[in-house]
Amino acid sequence: MEFEGVTLEGIKTPTPPFVCAAGNSIFAKDAYYAQLAGWGNRTIRHRLWNSKLSQNGSKMRFRFQAPPASDSGFDECWVGHASGNYGFDGNQVQLFFREGDAGLYLKATEQVWSDAVVFDLDSSKDLVISNYISGSQPGNIMSGLTDFMNTYYANGVNQASYQNPVGYQAYSGGNRIRQLSGICISS
Numbered sequence: 001m002e003f004e005g006v007t008l009e010g011i012k013t014p015t016p017p018f019v020c021a022a023g024n025s026i027f028a029k030d031a032y033y034a035q036l037a038g039w040g041n042r043t044i045r046h047r048l049w050n051s052k053l054s055q056n057g058s059k060m061r062f063r064f065q066a067p068p069a070s071d072s073g074f075d076e077c078w079v080g081h082a083s084g085n086y087g088f089d090g091n092q093v094q095l096f097f098r099e100g101d102a103g104l105y106l107k108a109t110e111q112v113w114s115d116a117v118v119f120d121l122d123s124s125k126d127l128v129i130s131n132y133i134s135g136s137q138p139g140n141i142m143s144g145l146t147d148f149m150n151t152y153y154a155n156g157v158n159q160a161s162y163q164n165p166v167g168y169q170a171y172s173g174g175n176r177i178r179q180l181s182g183i184c185i186s187s
Contacts, residue, residue: 039153040133040135041133041135041155041156042132042133042153042154042155042156042157043130043131043133043154043158043159043160043168044130044151044152044153045086045128045129045130045152045153045165046128046129046130046150046180047086047126047128047149047151047152048126048127048128048129048149049149050124050126050127053123054123055121055123055185056120056121056122056123056185057119057121057185057186058118058119058121058186059116059117059118059119059185059186060079060117060119060121060184060185060186061113061114061115061116061117061183061184062077062095062113062129062180062182063111063112063113063181063182063183063184064077064104064106064112064114065106065109065110065111065180065181066106066107066108066109066110066111067108067109069108070108071105071106071107071108072105072106072108073104073105073106073133074104074131074134075102075131075132075133075134075158075160076102076103076132076160076161077094077095077104077129077130077131077132077160078092078093078094078095078129078131078160078161079092079095079117079119079127079128079129079130080092080119080127080128081122081125081126081128082126083163083164084164085152085168085170086130086150087128087162087165088128088130088162088163089125089163090163091119091120092130092161092163093117093118093119094117094161095114095115095117096114096115097113097114097115098112098115100115111181113182113184116186121185129180130159130160130161130165131160132158132159132160134158150170151170152169152170152171153168153169154166154168154169155167
């Protein structure tokens with residue numbers, strides 16, 4: 001099969017081209033997601049460690065999920081290989097949803113896959129997923145234990161696409177904040 005659902009634990013689930021299995025979670029070890037409110041007007045960057053990426057690919061899709069008890073969303077989202085703690089190395093591309101929308105609004109518990117994006121994933125490099133949540137979005141996100149990513153955020157700015165963003169701090173609440181819940185890679 002051309003397109004495979006891949007967890008960051010290295011489990012591959014064959015699926016038809018450009019269809020990602022709804023049950024394919026990169027957060028298999030998480031037992032509980034806490035809800036964090038008030039995260040509007042921020043850029044959030046997730047750095048996924050390359051040690052958990054199991055294959056290279058030329059196209060990708062990403063799944064995002066709202067918290068169990070509230071709506072969530074963001075205005076734009078970008079993905080690229082990491083440079084420094086949370087910057088891009090210059091190859092970042094924008095993700096789109098529902099056949100061309102830059103932003104995404106999710107109802108409580110809803111999961112949505114991004115449109116397929118051409119991206120040459122090098123699994124020897126860390127991956128950064130960056131999204132901007134404006135003040136008009138619900139600003140609700142999830143947290144949970146993960147052992148494969150770091151989360152950074154900047155208040156009051158939209159630097160989702162920036163190669164060399166500034167003013168970020170690490171989220172140090174013990175858990176990791178996120179909306180991302182799945183990745184599929186096409187070779």
